[in-house]
Amino acid sequence: MTLDPLALPTSAADWSAWFTERTAGELARATELVDALRAAPPADPVETLRRWDRAAGHLGNAAAAGSLFGNVHPSQEVRDLADAAEQEAQRIGTAWGLDRALYDVFAAIDPADVAHDLLAARLLAKVRDDFRRSGVDRDEATRTRIAQIRERITELDQEFSRVVRDDVRTVRVTPDRLAGMPDDWLAAHPVDEDGLVTVTTDYPDSVPVRMFARDQDVRRDMTIAFLERGWPATEPVLTELFALRHELATTVGYPDWPSYDADVKMIGRLNPVAEEARNEPSRSIPAFIERIVAAAEEPMRRDLEQLLERYRRDFPDATEVPGYDYNHYAELVRAERYDVDSQRVRAYFDFTKVRQGLLDVTGRLFGLRYEQVDAPVWHEDVTVYDVFRADGSERIGRIHLDLHPREGKYKHAAQFTLTDGVRGEQLPEGVLVCNFARGLMEHDHVVTLFHEFGHLLHHVLGGHGDWFRFAGVATEWDFVEAPSQMLEEWAWHADVLRTFATDAAGEPIPAELVAAMRAADDYGKGIYARTQMFYAAMSYWFHADRAAADRGEPVPDLTERMVELQGRYAALPYLPGTHMFASFGHLGGYSSGYYTYMWSLVIAKDMFSAFDDTDLFEPSVAGRYRDRVLVPGGSRDAADLVADFLGRPFSFDAYAAWLAR
Known part of the structure; x- marks a missing residue:
């Protein structure tokens, strides 16, 4: 079966109608499948689990669209629709989890009857655990209260995210107080009619100001404004x-x-x-x-x-x-x-070159090819790529890169799901949402880009199994950062950086500068x-x-x-x-x-120890890592995936040695 990516609207005017139709349709399909399952479950228990999984997939499609577009769409109307759709998906999921008749369908399945299918057996155990954790065994009044709590939690989570996203604070200063700032940054921040420069708490402003501005009062004011976002609301x-x-x-x-x-x-x-x-x-x-x-x-x-x-x-x-x-x-x-001057380092990291370099590096590492496509997007800044196996034999997903700040957009860096991938059902599509400068980048931001792209790769490579529940980044939550943290290592290696990090004259970044950068990075x-x-x-x-x-x-x-x-x-x-x-x-x-960021960093350092620093692209190691850690998605416990790759359980030793050196 040939699968096509999700068709997005071609004009801004169509977005509200498209979003409403998309989410309503997914929620209706999910509800229809579950209603039928509750009324007359199939005789085959594996088929029962499959229909439940497909229903959850449709519900996930609606929730994913709500989460993504509530954070990135430029239209407040669409963001509001998205937030409402995410709330409704959460409400339906909560109702399922508290439905005793639905629980009885799965309680009636004998685990021995699905033992021949390891993933079906894994799913059955997880579904039963989900019901237990949902409170399905409580009395009716308690279940009603649980539903109310979950609905309110979703509302509060969205409100918290909205306030943080929208609370952009500013500091206005005279241009002489910005001594030390890079020339390209100053050029992007002209003096207004009042003779002042406005600096915002968005990352492309606040990070360079706190790093380079020589005026201590400016650094203090910028830091206070940044730390006070969201307060007291x-x-x-x-x-x-x-x-x-x-x-x-x-x-x-x-x-x-x-x-x-x-x-x-x-x-x-x-x-x-x-x-x-x-x-x-x-x-x-x-x-x-x-x-x-x-x-x-x-x-x-x-x-x-x-x-x-x-x-x-x-x-x-x-x-x-x-x-x-x-x-x-x-x-x-x-x-x-x-001897590391970040302004000198920045000269080698032009955004456009970095973006292409990232694609080249990860394509070589994991046997992939990216083809930019002219597809509908929610903002002109977004670039879209279809992902193929390197031999061109198969399109395996689509990625959307939304990498520059704007009003009303998510303020940090994250990978969002657009669709989970399941063989024969739908291709995996993911969205990288970041807030980088359009010109020269700090190397820290290059590392962040590699990190977040690691999530995107995990989502795409792990999106070709038979179950929505195990698609993509579906491992335990305290493991999901490990693959991304490990990919950061490629943004620190001279041989890798020299393939795309070049200055205005086209000269690649000197290996000795990269060595100094690594030594300097150990500081702190x-x-x-x-x-x-x-x-x-x-x-x-x-x-x-x-x-x-x-x-x-x-x-x-x-x-x-x-x-x-x-x-x-x-x-x-x-x-x-x-x-x-x-x-x-x-x-x-x-x-x-x-804590999961540090927990997963311990694992990432251990996994990286399997690679040879003299050849980070060695095919057998990279291929083994891709196929044994990323491709399986959540079909096995994370500890087992790592042990399969390393040939042993993960340990604290590599992290401790790195921290102490």
Whole structure:
């Protein structure tokens, strides 16, 4: 069967009608399949599971369209329709999970009758677990309350995302206060009629200003504006969100939300702490945080000593470096100690060349070919590529790259699903949503682009199985970052970068500069690890703290708790009066699981150890990684995928060695 990509509208005027018809149709098909399944399940239990999976696929199509276009479409009308569609998909999914008659269909299946089909057996176990976690075994009044909670959680999550997305703050300064900024950045920020330059909190503005501006007051003002996004509007939203998550978790039998969330993740099954307390798998999260904190202690102290030594040249009496000066002085350390000038580095990373280089590198690595196509898009910035196997034998998916900032668009970097891929049903389509400058890029942004593209590849390569449930990035959530983090390594290798990183004269980036960049990047990783553990602790404790009310104790104030956790875990001090948590978007989708970034980095470093640094494109290793880790999607547990690739279980050793060097 030849599958075609999803047909998007050809004009802006058609979008509202198309979106309404698309999502309504998918939701109707999903409902029809489930109604028939409830009324008269097939005699063949595998066919019963297949119909359920197809219904979930249609529901997923509607939810994916809602999530994507609610975050990227330039029309407020379409964004509102998208948010509503995502809410409706969530509502229907919740109703299914609480439907006892529907549950009875799967409870009646004897696992022995599907044991001959390993994936069907895997799906049956997961579906039964889904029903258990949904609260289907509770009384009618409790199930009604669970439905209300889930619907409200979806609304709050969307509201939090909307406020953070739309709250773009500005700092206006005279042009003389922007000394140190790159010429191309200054050219893109002309002086207005008031004689001022407007700088926004979007990443292409805020990151370079905090790194390069020589005026400390500008750096401070920019940092404060960035950290204050979402405040105070999101505090009551988050407070209610955390409370409802806790109520949901305890209602279905867990002690708190982190335990509910971790129960279906790697950390809930593999961390030794969880073996001692299976009813509280979340105990593994603070144990993991403390392990990273201990491993990062000495590297962090080395980083801070170098930073403070440089800072005291300008501020002799300083006892610490404030957060608003960190990026600037870390850049000076790298420039002076490692001879790495980020403005010189930027000259080699023109956006257009980087984008093509990314396609060339990943095509060579994974045996793929990308063909740009003239297809309808939601904004003129979006570029579209069909993905083929390198021999041209088969089109395996379509990708959409939406890589520049604009008003009303998602402010961070992420891969969004447009369609999950299932053999014979639909091609995988994914969307990369980022916010990069149109001209020269910081190398950190190049690394981010490689990282996010790793998710896109996982989505496409893993989208050719027989089940929606296991399509693409369908592994445990604390593994999904590992393939992307590993792909970052190709953005640090001189032989790779020299294939596309060239200056205006066409000269490739010198290998010795890349070596210096890698050495400079090692500076600060202790600070980075501790900062990440501060974020992970905040993510965990904001949720775990809700249990205090069950014990008759006061629940900590969010700002006070954030300040306390920053003091305990972070390398850099709290900036008084700021409320970073108010725009910490991961409190939405990742909830209590921000630890997953570091957990998966441990795995990524271990997987990368299988590659030969002298030949990162060696076909047998790259092919084995592609076929044993990416292509299977979620058809096996992540730990088994990694062990199949490495020939052994993953370990902490490679990460610890990297952190300590």
